[in-house]
Amino acid sequence: MRKIRANRLYICLASLAVFGNGAFAAEFISSDGVELISLGLALILTVATLYFSLKAAAFFKNKTNSAKSRLSLPIIFISGILCILAAVYSLENLIEICANTLAKEISAGLIILSLILTVVAIVASKQKVLLKFSVLLLPLCLALILFIFLMSFPYMSIKYLEIKSFPEISPLITATAKRFVFGFLPVCLPLAVLCLDKPLSAVAGGAIGSGLVILTAVNTVLIFGSQFASELSYPYAEAVSAVSVGELFSRMDAALYPICFFPGIIRVSVQLTAAIKLLEKAKKIRKLSI
Amino acid sequence: MKRLIFILLSSLLLLLSGCGREPDKTFLVSAVCFENKEGKILVTAEYISVSDTDVKEGYTAKTASIEAEGVSAAVSRLSGDMTKVLSFSHCAVVMLGKNLTAQNTRDVLSFLKNEEISLSATLVCVDDASVLNAETDSNLSTGYALVSLLKSRGELFGYGTHTKIYEISTARKQKTNIFAIPYVTLKDKKLSADGMMLYLDDTPRLKLDTKESIYYAMARNVYEGGMIEIEDRVEKQKATKIKEKEQEKDNLTLSSNIESEEIKNELEAFINEMQRKGIYLFSSHGFKNIKIEGESPD
Numbered sequence: 001m002r003k004i005r006a007n008r009l010y011i012c013l014a015s016l017a018v019f020g021n022g023a024f025a026a027e028f029i030s031s032d033g034v035e036l037i038s039l040g041l042a043l044i045l046t047v048a049t050l051y052f053s054l055k056a057a058a059f060f061k062n063k064t065n066s067a068k069s070r071l072s073l074p075i076i077f078i079s080g081i082l083c084i085l086a087a088v089y090s091l092e093n094l095i096e097i098c099a100n101t102l103a104k105e106i107s108a109g110l111i112i113l114s115l116i117l118t119v120v121a122i123v124a125s126k127q128k129v130l131l132k133f134s135v136l137l138l139p140l141c142l143a144l145i146l147f148i149f150l151m152s153f154p155y156m157s158i159k160y161l162e163i164k165s166f167p168e169i170s171p172l173i174t175a176t177a178k179r180f181v182f183g184f185l186p187v188c189l190p191l192a193v194l195c196l197d198k199p200l201s202a203v204a205g206g207a208i209g210s211g212l213v214i215l216t217a218v219n220t221v222l223i224f225g226s227q228f229a230s231e232l233s234y235p236y237a238e239a240v241s242a243v244s245v246g247e248l249f250s251r252m253d254a255a256l257y258p259i260c261f262f263p264g265i266i267r268v269s270v271q272l273t274a275a276i277k278l279l280e281k282a283k284k285i286r287k288l289s290i
Numbered sequence: 291m292k293r294l295i296f297i298l299l300s301s302l303l304l305l306l307s308g309c310g311r312e313p314d315k316t317f318l319v320s321a322v323c324f325e326n327k328e329g330k331i332l333v334t335a336e337y338i339s340v341s342d343t344d345v346k347e348g349y350t351a352k353t354a355s356i357e358a359e360g361v362s363a364a365v366s367r368l369s370g371d372m373t374k375v376l377s378f379s380h381c382a383v384v385m386l387g388k389n390l391t392a393q394n395t396r397d398v399l400s401f402l403k404n405e406e407i408s409l410s411a412t413l414v415c416v417d418d419a420s421v422l423n424a425e426t427d428s429n430l431s432t433g434y435a436l437v438s439l440l441k442s443r444g445e446l447f448g449y450g451t452h453t454k455i456y457e458i459s460t461a462r463k464q465k466t467n468i469f470a471i472p473y474v475t476l477k478d479k480k481l482s483a484d485g486m487m488l489y490l491d492d493t494p495r496l497k498l499d500t501k502e503s504i505y506y507a508m509a510r511n512v513y514e515g516g517m518i519e520i521e522d523r524v525e526k527q528k529a530t531k532i533k534e535k536e537q538e539k540d541n542l543t544l545s546s547n548i549e550s551e552e553i554k555n556e557l558e559a560f561i562n563e564m565q566r567k568g569i570y571l572f573s574s575h576g577f578k579n580i581k582i583e584g585e586s587p588d
């Protein structure tokens with residue numbers, strides 16, 4: 001029972017980290033079916049990369065326990081630096097997204113709030129509060145995304161999902177690579193480090209996060225169509241804003257906080273926590289070798 | 291700890307849902323109108339002040355206008371001339387002047403995508419911004435009164451409901467760039483929205499009356515059902531679906547679920563008339579004859 005509960009915690013963390021601001025960071029960059037196919041391919045690549053990163057991390061963990069540990073030192077150090085760079089990139093993305101969708105302008109308050117929340121989340125990660133927060137946030141996120149999807153039925157048109165001809169290979173590869181590298185790759189290594197002992201949970205979480213990204217993308221395409229969505233900076237945020245439920249909720253922008261802001265904070269926290277873990281490990285190995 | 295996190299999360303969700311602007315420092319724009327004035331863009335905004343001092347005197351909508359070379363320049367100059375920040379996030383209606391050129395219309399629609407105006411705001415066509423001075427039942431603003439008027443007409447006649455910015459922007463991406471938006475005029479100082487303005491390649495091309503607007507909505511599969519006048523009586527028609535069935539040289543056959551023969555014949559005549567005027571509601575080229583068959587589409 002305790003094992004299942006521990007797995008659940010890591011599944012939630014991994015899915016929120018993959019979902020993060022992935023749905024927003026991965027812009028609609030082309031038209032006619034390329035978006036959804038490239039997004040699907042990018043997410044398959046993400047889950048595969050996560051799986052192989054976990055394998056690689058497990059391999060290096062064994063090595064660092066052996067006498068050859070000194071050889072692994074540069075790899076661990078570089079991985080730590082990469083995690084920091086990924087966190088900086090994600091934080092910058094998060095602030096930009098929030099500034100454009102929630103606050104409508106970049107304010108100092110928003111930047112300070114994001115930084116404070118990230119630091120709190122990292123400190124909390126040592127006491128496993130970050131994991132528990134994820135367990136609360138994922139169902140809320142999922143419920144809101146489903147609610148918005150159901151409520152947008154009157155605004156949807158199934159004809160936007162029709163793909164008249166299979167897209168050309170070259171733009172498809174470009175779109176997939178762009179989405180994968182800028183949207184999802186930065187979270188694979190940190191997750192592999194944090195979920196080293198729970199590989200299956202991490203992969204399952206990655207798959208759930210991917211599902212959420214696909215759901216938001218399909219929702220956007222069904223409302224705006226591929227071509228118009230590709231002209232918007234943050235199409236899902238615009239879709240959420242366009243949907244209204246009767247007279248009661250004429251705009252649901254507030255739903256973007258749990259969908260966009262908090263998973264983004266979780267993503268940055270995962271990346272920074274992994275960076276701290278790796279750099280601490282590197283320091284320990286260096287001390288041992290001296 | 292779980293409770294604490296839950297309370298924190300719920301409070302943030304509920305409390306952070308504001309616009310992030312101080313009401314005392316903001317004018318809420320309820321409608322904005324773009325016109326072409328001797329090659330320049332004339333922008334007119336109807337705004338409401340919601341500050342404490344203004345509310346005591348009662349809500350009154352005011353208008354302000356300015357002209358500039360381009361759309362964004364005009365809007366930023368207008369904002370710069372006001373004593374408070376103009377907030378467009380509650381703008382309900384965007385009016386396109388009848389004299390806007392195709393390029394002007396494209397500029398306006400492109401500008402709207404990047405602004406804080408919600409993509410669910412309604413687009414309408416007007417002769418000029420004098421519509422904003424209409425006498426309305428609403429004591430708040432002409433923009434909001436116009437939205438209510440269009441909504442009730444939509445419920446009554448079943449057309450003109452798919453005219454939000456994103457719906458029009460999506461329609462413009464189809465193979466034939468045709469869209470229609472409500473045409474709003476002043477009649478005895480009151481708002482009148484008796485039909486639609488049909489745009490072809492982003493230029494106002496044809497004024498449709500109420501009945502033509504209904505048939506246009508049917509042809510574009512956006513008709514939601516309502517009252518329709520047939521000869522001297524009024525009938526209630528359900529929502530319709532029309533589909534291209536087969537093409538044979540210059541002939542196109544459509545299938546529809548319309549039961550009334552009279553409505554079907556009138557719709558057929560309307561579509562053929564449109565074809566003759568060069569407005570292709572179905573395929574991207576002209577057909578000499580378009581027929582509607584009675585079987586209901588899947």
